[in-house]
Amino acid sequence: MKIAIVICEVFGTVQFRRPIMELLVELGHDVYVIAPRDDYVSTLESIGVEFIDIEFDRYINVWQDIKYVISLYKIFKRERFDIVHTWTIKPNLYGPIVAFLAGNRRIFASITGLGYLFNEDPSIKIRITRAMVRKILFFSFRLCKCVTFQNDDDGNQLVREGVLSKEKVVVIKGSGVVLDNYSSVAVNTVVVETIRACYGILESDIVVFMAARASESKGVNVLLEASRILSSRDSRIRIFLAGEAGGDSIDSISEEVLKKNSGHHFAWVGFQKEIREWLAIADIVIYPSHYREGIPRFLLESLAMGKPIVSTNNVGCREVVDEGVNGYLVPIKDPMSLARAVEKIITEDLFFKFGRESLVRSKAFDHRDVARRMVALYEILPQESS
Incomplete structure (x- = not known):
């Protein structure tokens, strides 16, 4: 299978997702990371992972976000991935929607923490931003086969807030450690x-x-x-x-x-x-x-x-x-x-x-167990016919 990991940085991918990527490569899959280029691209390539560069702004920037969505759509249409897996907040906001529009039907998302937007006492500006994020995530997560969380609290909160259904929540504890x-x-x-x-x-x-x-x-x-x-x-x-x-x-x-x-x-x-x-x-x-x-x-x-x-x-x-x-x-x-x-x-x-x-x-929290559980999601869920 041809698998895309859409994420905000290569450094974090190498640090925290390496066991998953190595297992996928070992199983014979073609793995691609779509993220902005940094000094860790060579590490990705050394373990047999392909890299696709894309411009990315971590924070809300309407013009940059539009450019990001257009670039992502072009990549998805060109590469025709079998599986798209988005990580971190902005790829989770836009990635599933763009992947679906590009024709992909095997989409997964992972949340590794809800971050400061979901702290208990945010400012008015953050509360407004959080409301917007919830709305977009609602549509994005409807297109996903499942959404993984590292703890029970985060998934339960988004279920309570109506962002996603309980049936789509999968808890895989942590990113693992070697x-x-x-x-x-x-x-x-x-x-x-x-x-x-x-x-x-x-x-x-x-x-x-x-x-x-x-x-x-x-x-x-x-x-x-x-x-x-x-x-x-x-x-x-x-x-x-x-x-x-x-x-x-x-x-x-x-x-x-x-x-x-x-x-x-x-x-x-x-x-x-x-x-x-x-x-x-x-x-x-x-x-x-x-x-x-x-x-x-x-x-x-x-x-x-x-x-x-x-x-x-x-x-x-x-x-x-x-x-x-x-x-x-x-x-x-x-x-x-x-x-x-x-x-x-x-x-x-x-x-x-x-x-x-x-x-x-x-x-x-052994990294091998975490990697096997994540990869199992791809293999046990049936592929929909086009």
């Missing part, structure tokens, strides 16, 4: 020692680590406040944040703010292409997000590294943390509760107990 890549054998000890030396991390320090885009919805402002609380109570605690700062997101936190708050007890280390060695150093992982997550990849990687986790009782996050078993769930936007949960792990010496349970839970 467990072997996070074993102790895979960790580069030279890189670990380099990081320790660069940031003056002592063996006696307690390292708390978070990786996320620097934004309010990811809870970075809560992290900063919690770091001040923790540093005043225990001088051994060192908190590190890895992730891109600034950008054009409406709630981004700038580099200037992060640098201003950096010191001995908190440090922003910028975007890290690979966080495995940082996780190896970490004693505790925290993730105080109130963003509408699917299942955060960072938390899956933390499970695979056997780390105690403190996160929020938020959509997607609670799929990973079992309260009091491998970590704690705290209320959103509550730095004091976040700090207390970290302190509890330290004072009660729960590092090994929680870490062991995280390793056990990680087995449920």
Whole structure:
């Protein structure tokens, strides 16, 4: 079969969808990724996936969206794919409709988190945008064989809001993680020692680590406040944040703010292409997000590294943390509760107990199982006659 994956970026496709693409190629299918070109196209091609470049604007831009729809239609008509699978918000908005108009009848969509548009307290502008998005998704999802979600909450919400029927909801937990890549054998000890030396991390320090885009919805402002609380109570605690700062997101936190708050007890280390060695150093992982997550990849990687986790009782996050078993769930936007949960792990010496349970839970998110479940959707659903 000739299969198209329509998505907003190649980088994310390589990071999160690679096991699915590799399995499809292994089964003899021709796989194409339709997205804007970036530095990861060569990685796609190295695993036998074809790339089709298309102009794309992440945010609402009427003229750019019209150009995107026209380009997508031309690609679909030219390539005549057997299956079209759309991922992320804008491809999900337009992709199924355009694919249907181009003659395709085997269309799938995946939602990996509803994002800031579906947060509980958006601005009036976002509420208007959300209403428009719901209307378009209603028509797009009617044309899909099914829509996959990473957690139960997201699918249930869209069913309640009348965006799609319950029969089309398929839940596949997370994007999966390559467990072997996070074993102790895979960790580069030279890189670990380099990081320790660069940031003056002592063996006696307690390292708390978070990786996320620097934004309010990811809870970075809560992290900063919690770091001040923790540093005043225990001088051994060192908190590190890895992730891109600034950008054009409406709630981004700038580099200037992060640098201003950096010191001995908190440090922003910028975007890290690979966080495995940082996780190896970490004693505790925290993730105080109130963003509408699917299942955060960072938390899956933390499970695979056997780390105690403190996160929020938020959509997607609670799929990973079992309260009091491998970590704690705290209320959103509550730095004091976040700090207390970290302190509890330290004072009660729960590092090994929680870490062991995280390793056990990680087995449920093996990338091979996720890939097989996704590919099974293509193979078990009957092809309609033209």
